[in-house]
Amino acid sequence: xxxxxxxxxxxxxxxxxxxxxxxxxxxxxxxxxxxxxxxxxxxxxxxxxxxxxxxxxxxxxxxxxxxxxxxxxxxxxxxxxxxxxxxxxxxxxxxxxxxxxxxxxxxxxxxxxxxxxx
Amino acid sequence: xxxxxxxxxxxxxxxxxxxxxxxxxxxxxxxxxxxxxxxxxxxxxxxxxxxxxxxxxxxxxxxxxxxxxxxxxxxxxxxxxxxxxxxxxxxxxxxxxxxxxxxxxxxxxxx
Numbered sequence: 001x002x003x004x005x006x007x008x009x010x011x012x013x014x015x016x017x018x019x020x021x022x023x024x025x026x027x028x029x030x031x032x033x034x035x036x037x038x039x040x041x042x043x044x045x046x047x048x049x050x051x052x053x054x055x056x057x058x059x060x061x062x063x064x065x066x067x068x069x070x071x072x073x074x075x076x077x078x079x080x081x082x083x084x085x086x087x088x089x090x091x092x093x094x095x096x097x098x099x100x101x102x103x104x105x106x107x108x109x110x111x112x113x114x115x116x117x118x
Numbered sequence: 119x120x121x122x123x124x125x126x127x128x129x130x131x132x133x134x135x136x137x138x139x140x141x142x143x144x145x146x147x148x149x150x151x152x153x154x155x156x157x158x159x160x161x162x163x164x165x166x167x168x169x170x171x172x173x174x175x176x177x178x179x180x181x182x183x184x185x186x187x188x189x190x191x192x193x194x195x196x197x198x199x200x201x202x203x204x205x206x207x208x209x210x211x212x213x214x215x216x217x218x219x220x221x222x223x224x225x226x227x228x229x
Contacts, residue, residue, distance in 0.1 A: 051186040051225070058229075060176030075201055108181035108229040110164040114157055 031099035034092055037084055038100075046103045058105020065097035144218060146185070152223030155216060158208065159224075170202075181227035188221035 038056070042048045046057030056064060070076035071085035072093075088096070162168055162177045170177055180188065194200040195209030196217070212220070 048184060048187075051184040052190065053184065054187040055183055059179055062175040063178040066173070066175045070201075077199065106182040106229060107179040108227055109166045109168075109179050110156065110160050110181050110224075110227075111166055113181050113227050114160040114164055 029092060029095070031095050034088075034096050035099055038096070041080070042100075046100045047106055055105060055107055056100040057103035058107045059101055061097040061101035064100055065093050068093045068097065144189075144214075147189075147215070147218030147220070147222030149219070149223040149226045152219035152221070155212075155220050156223060159220070162204070180224050182229060183224060185221050185225040188224055189217055192217040192220065 041050065041053040042056050047055050067076065068081075068085050068088060071078060071081040072088065074082065085093075159180070162170075163180050165177075168177045169175065191200065192209050192212060193214070195202065195205040196212060197209075198206060200206070209217075
């Protein structure tokens with residue numbers, strides 16, 4: 001009996017995952033999936049090596065979210081980012097912003113880097 | 119769907135060409151000169167967790183950010199292409215050389 005319940009619940013899990021992968025009624029895309037497009041320029045670790053693209057890893061999540069919102073509305077203009085941001089929902093923006101903010105990064109506030117501070 | 123992907127790749131390539139050529143001709147800034155200029159930045163970017171007043175969000179971390187991106191960002195503020203009022207005022211007060219010097223110092227910072 002126990003094994004039947006186990007098999008049934010496993011089957012449900014598989015079915016649910018399949019649904020989620022289809023993108024149908026699933027709540028939001030996961031960060032790994034969403035960040036694939038970002039990685040080409042911003043690096044898989046969020047530390048862009050091409051200096052024209054900003055590092056995202058360790059940036060404040062609400063600044064990242066704000067930037068994506070501004071790209072989406074056109075308030076901040078960038079041909080590349082506008083295309084990507086338009087495809088993102090508010091939930092996607094929040095997911096991505098937190099994903100990169102939580103990454104270990106090379107960014108820092110200026111508190112210890114101003115003249116006379118060291 | 120493939121058409122959208124293709125169009126995006128084309129846009130990426132095009133934008134990359136423009137940005138790269140724009141900066142390649144300029145001499146890189148001097149981090150030591152830039153160090154003396156960033157005291158103004160510290161009022162907001164020097165305070166860990168400092169919030170922009172309205173709309174409310176954290177002022178970004180700019181220490182350790184990439185050089186070309188910083189030059190572009192400050193130049194966009196200077197030209198009025200990015201909206202933030204305080205940063206526009208800062209950008210307007212800076213020469214192109216100031217901007218390169220500041221970017222050279224900021225990009226040299228490690229946490």
